[in-house]
Amino acid sequence: MITVRFFAMLKGLAKAESREYKIDAPITVAELKSMLKKDFPALSTILDGRSILISVNLEFADKNTIIKDGDEVGLLPPFSGG
């Protein structure tokens, strides 16, 4: 099981705070994005753009980062702290 967490405006678009996926084998961030686009059409455009960063286990990831069972993935819209 992996957990995908949505933050800020993504929560509203996904109408969810998080989503769990059962995976049989490790997948890449790019593969997860495809799954998310299917399950959350409202996120499709934004996931294709470059504004959303992805974290895996609290570290910044890229499209080739491997996600294993038990990992936590974050979908991070542009930051606006400070």
Next chain:
Amino acid sequence: MITVRFFAMLKGLAKAESREYKIDAPITVAELKSMLKKDFPALSTILDGRSILISVNLEFADKNTIIKDGDEVGLLPPFSGG
């Protein structure tokens, strides 16, 4: 009467906090410096150098600034506030 005020290390060198001079007519800062060098030999070298600034009535002055009766002159060693 004009008042000349000494600050910081100049007080120690002059062994005075201030000195009053009676002047019959306005004088320049350069003329006052000559008077001071005569009366305070310990200030002579330092008054010839470029490190001491002079104020007249709380404003920065130069060697040509005119000092009139009633004015207050400050002898200001290099600042070290902040």
Next chain:
Amino acid sequence: MELVRIQRENFSINAEVELVKAASRGIGGVVVFLGAARDFSKGETITGLDFEHYPGMAEARLNDIRERALKNFNIIEIGIVHRVGKIAIGEDIVLITAASAHRNDAFMACEWAITELKRTTPIWKRETTKGGDVWVSETP
């Protein structure tokens, strides 16, 4: 009290400066950046703010900023506090406190740290405007 924190409560600038100054009696200059909730943004009137963060990751990024600041600038200590939750106009949001022997280093580190915080820390701001609540994207 930790030098790097995310918290709901307001903070005392005096207390944060004392915390950083406690690191050394060789500190000669402290530069503080305080971010406050102002009443407008891009021409719109703002009546309140609400901050969300990614717990765990946001704290890790702030600690990383502190460590890189200590490594890359000639500073003695640096503290970072960011509030989350609802914040009223005029209240304080974020405080960065950089201390050094000589002031230039503290100025450089403090300015770098707030820029880096905005760039790399998963914290999001929602503004309450006449038209409702809006999430702010610094880079739309």
Next chain:
Amino acid sequence: MELVRIQRENFSINAEVELVKAASRGIGGVVVFLGAARDFSKGETITGLDFEHYPGMAEARLNDIRERALKNFNIIEIGIVHRVGKIAIGEDIVLITAASAHRNDAFMACEWAITELKRTTPIWKRETTKGGDVWVSETP
């Protein structure tokens, strides 16, 4: 409380920041420079400081710095407090508080103001060292 002051007593950073923030609810960033008494200077151990100023002229110079800062930088308000008299190691000496809508302006104004204060304000520091009390000349 005046925005520009020379005083013997210590000051509260919180109070000074509130004083400056009271100028406008459009303030988004406040940059503070705090100068503290450190325990060394040019390699020598310092055990105490004593500041003298030219009353009247020093206040006038600080007010002039405030006015020029308001004219030359895009800031909303700026406050300057400098202590005189005896100051123990670790205690605060000077505080400059610059507030603006956007942080860059406050950083620039604050750094400029402390540099200008050191350059143009008739205040003198005497350091107590092992060898006795010494007046400090920044430019010997």
